[in-house]
Amino acid sequence: KAGVTQTPRYLIKTRGQQVTLSCSPISGHRSVSWYQQTPGQGLQFLFEYFSETQRNKGNFPGRFSGRQFSNSRSEMNVSTLELGDSALYLCASSLYLVSPLSEQYFGPGTRLTVT
Amino acid sequence: GDSVTQMEGPVTLSEEAFLTINCTYTATGYPSLFWYVQYPGEGLQLLLKATKADDKGSNKGFEATYRKETTSFHLEKGSVQVSDSAVYFCALSDHGNTGKLIFGQGTTLQVKP
Numbered sequence: 599k600a601g602v603t604q605t606p607r608y609l610i611k612t613r614g615q616q617v618t619l620s621c622s623p624i625s626g627h628r629s630v631s632w633y634q635q636t637p638g639q640g641l642q643f644l645f646e647y648f649s650e651t652q653r654n655k656g657n658f659p660g661r662f663s664g665r666q667f668s669n670s671r672s673e674m675n676v677s678t679l680e681l682g683d684s685a686l687y688l689c690a691s692s693l694y695l696v697s698p699l700s701e702q703y704f705g706p707g708t709r710l711t712v713t
Numbered sequence: 714g715d716s717v718t719q720m721e722g723p724v725t726l727s728e729e730a731f732l733t734i735n736c737t738y739t740a741t742g743y744p745s746l747f748w749y750v751q752y753p754g755e756g757l758q759l760l761l762k763a764t765k766a767d768d769k770g771s772n773k774g775f776e777a778t779y780r781k782e783t784t785s786f787h788l789e790k791g792s793v794q795v796s797d798s799a800v801y802f803c804a805l806s807d808h809g810n811t812g813k814l815i816f817g818q819g820t821t822l823q824v825k826p
Contacts, residue, residue: 602756631813641757641802641816654813688756702814704749704756 600625602691602705610711616677619708623670623691629653630672631702632664635686644687647672676710684712715740719803719817726793726824734788734820736777736803744805746770746779746786747814751800760788760801793824 603622611617623630632644643656647666664674670691676683686709690702720735738744745764749757761770766781777788786803803817 633814640818641804641814643813643815646813656813690757701759701762704758706754706756 602689602703604687604689604705604708606708607706608709608711610713611679612713613679613681615679616675617679617710618673618675619687619689619710621672621674621689621691621705623672623689624703627691627693627703628670629692629694629700630666630670631690631692632672632674633688633690634658635688635707636684641688644674679712681712683710685710715744715805715815717803717805717815717817719801719820721818721820723821723823726822728795728824728826729792730824732788732790732793732797732822734801734803734822736786736788736817738784738786738803738805740784740805743781746777747804747806748775748777748786748788749802749804749816751802751819753799757802793822795824795826798822798824 605620629648631646633641635641645652645664646654650666661677666672686707688704688707690704692700692702694700716739718737747762748760750760751757761772763770763779766779769778775790777786800819800821802819804814806814
């Protein structure tokens with residue numbers, strides 16, 4: 599079974615631009631969560647989607663948004679990029695609406711660099 | 714709010730040495746606890762988990778016991794290998810219907826031959 603895939607793997611953008619990152623969950627998984635990983639702040643939760651609905655949102659500005667499609671694929675968008683948005687963005691999928699008993703599987707991440 | 718604190722790294726050990734990475738947590742409810750591992754250039758992999766007090770999670774020679782009285786979930790391995798070199802994250806999630814994981818800062822482990 600294929601794992602969680604994220605595209606693109608690497609991205610370089612300029613301040614002020616916007617970016618869209620994509621995540622394809624493991625086949626059959628219906629829940630997708632996004633995390634931002636930076637050296638200073640560590641791993642921080644962005645959002646969680648289940649059945650095309652956002653179920654939970656982390657403490658990030660409105661420039662960060664996401665969505666989930668009917669095939670469970672998810673995208674996140676960051677508008678008006680700032681230098682501080684440079685990070686590794688990780689996507690995780692799980693079979694059900696996530697509970698502690700439903701394991702999350704992480705993708706390899708998208709490395710975003712903002713210059 | 715809920716939080717996780719890990720011992721600062723990097724931790725450098727010789728092959729076959731004993732490993733302990735300390736993790737303590739603060740949570741209002743009864744969280745589940747996890748250890749994830751991240752190898753260079755990769756995403757996170759679940760190493761082990763425990764969902765209630767006194768549970769012991771184990772995998773690939775690693776162990777951790779959920780200690781409610783000390784709010785701890787320390788990771789241990791009796792004999793580390795060079796291939797164990799990675800970043801280790803302790804995390805918690807509450808028992809609500811949410812996928813939100815709260816992670817510690819991560820501890821880098823370097824094992825030398």
